[in-house]
Amino acid sequence: MTDSFTIRSIEAFCYRYPLAMPVVTSFGKMLDRPAVFVRAVDEDGVEGWGEAWCNFPAPGAEHRARLINEVLAxxxxxxxxxxxxQAFETLTKAIEVLVIQCGEPGPFAQAISGIDLALWDICARRRRVPLWRLLGGQSGKIKVYASGINPAGAAQTAEAALERGHCALKLKVGFGAETDIANLAALRGILGAGMLAADANQGWSVRQAIEMLPRLAQFDLRWLEEPIRADRPRAEWRRLRAAAKMPIAAGENISSVEGFKEVLADDVLGVVQPDIAKWGGLSVCSPLARDILKAGKTFCPHYLGGGLGLLASAHLLAGIGGHGWLEVDVNDNPLRDLYCGPVLDVREGTVELDQEPGLGIAPELSRIERYRSI
Incomplete structure (x- = not known):
């Protein structure tokens, strides 16, 4: 088969898994775990799967699913x-005026990303190679870290993650200095010399962040993620970098080629984290990941959603290479665990992708039908 294909169908499926314990960030809570899965089928019956970012706002998942089904497909x-x-570029160009008219660049970018991931899965399946090989990878083995560790019960969550095979952790901070420091001390004690990072989720002003830096220095953080708002002036980010003893990380809230070119041209960010389900899909983010490595920075794909997007992120990291880690949320979520394939099997801080074509998984959506919202 060639890379050329005709699209026969595209359909989005929307789900919500209710949470007993909310996922907490410095800017809000997730009371359930949403997922928008995308299935594309070509004229030969080859099927591909993707996922669109849909975590916020609360009703956002259904909106993105309808954008896919009623506007983009x-x-x-x-x-x-x-x-x-070519499909990504054609679709992005076709809806430019519509995006301006309705003022919704984010939801459209996320919906297009979900479609793009599904089409890359089709392309790899047509070639009968795993997606990570299609992207240029030499090995399916990658490092992972346990993410989504809330301020409440952080030590227990960390211990459970280590029992499941994790060797690296990332804690959510931005909940008051005493809470943050106590949790970091507990995690460093549990982890020993292992990789520990912290994510403030844009929770501090530059003054607050700089005041926190000396207190954070004792924990030997691999990176401090989004300490200030992503849209703050570059001068504030540079002030922060000049004062920091650890690398600064960001990227999930950068949503333009120009924005990434800017951060790759300076030394503010040591770790760059595009989210393929939120903006750019693989069509933009795979060449971007190569540029991140060329710039001498660490590429770590950002991800906090269902299993298909997580699996695609794993394939991108394996395909591009480098020394980065894949983000793996450790909160309860069957929409993730049922569909992330080998990423569920963490051993000594790594996972190994298989040799099956494409993403290597054919989702049985009947298993989550009770969580379907539209």
């Missing part, structure tokens, strides 16, 4: 493309 069905990137 009709623009692609029946059309022939030379590959996923």
């Amino acid at each position: 009709p623009a692609l069905i029946g059309r022939k493309f030379d590959g996923p990137t």
Whole structure:
């Protein structure tokens, strides 16, 4: 088969898994875990799967699913493309005016990303190679870290993650200095010399962040993630970098090629974290990941969603290489665990992707039908 294909169908499926314990960030809570899975089928019956970011706002998942089903899919069905990137560029161009008119660049970018991931899965399946090999990878083995560790019960969550095979942790901070420091001390004690990072989720002003830096220095953090708002002036980020003893990380809230070019051209960020389900899909983020490595920075794909997007992120990291880690949320979520394939099997801080074509998984959505919202 060639890389050219005609799209026969695209459909989004929306789910919500209710949580007994909310996922907490410095800017809000998730009372359930949403997921928008995307299935694309070509004229030969080859099926591909993707996922669109949909964590916020609370009703956002259903909106993105409807954007895919009612707006974007009709623009692609029946059309022939030379590959996923051509489809991505065609669709992005086609809805430019609509995005301006409705003022929703984020939801459209996320919906297009979900479609793009599904089309890359089709492309790899048509070639009968795993997606990570199609992206240029030499090995399916990657490092992972346990993410989503809330301020409440942080030590217990960390211990459970280590029991499941993790060797690296990332704690959510931004909940008051005493809480943050106590939790970091507990995790460093549990982890020993292992990799520990902290994520403030844009929770501090530059003054607050700089005041926290000396107190954070004792924990030998691999990185401090989004200590200030992503849209703050570059001068504030540079002030922060000049005062920091650890690398600064960001990228999940950068949503333009120009924005990433800017951060790759200076030394503020040591760790860069694009989210393929939130912006750019693989069509933009796979060349971007190579540029991150060329710039001498660490590429760590950001991800906090269902299993299909997590699995695609794993394939991207394996495909690009480098020394980064894959983010693996450790909170309860069957929408993740049922569909992330080998990423569920963490051994000594690593996972190994298999040799099956594409993402290597054919989701049985009947297993989560009770969580479907639309």
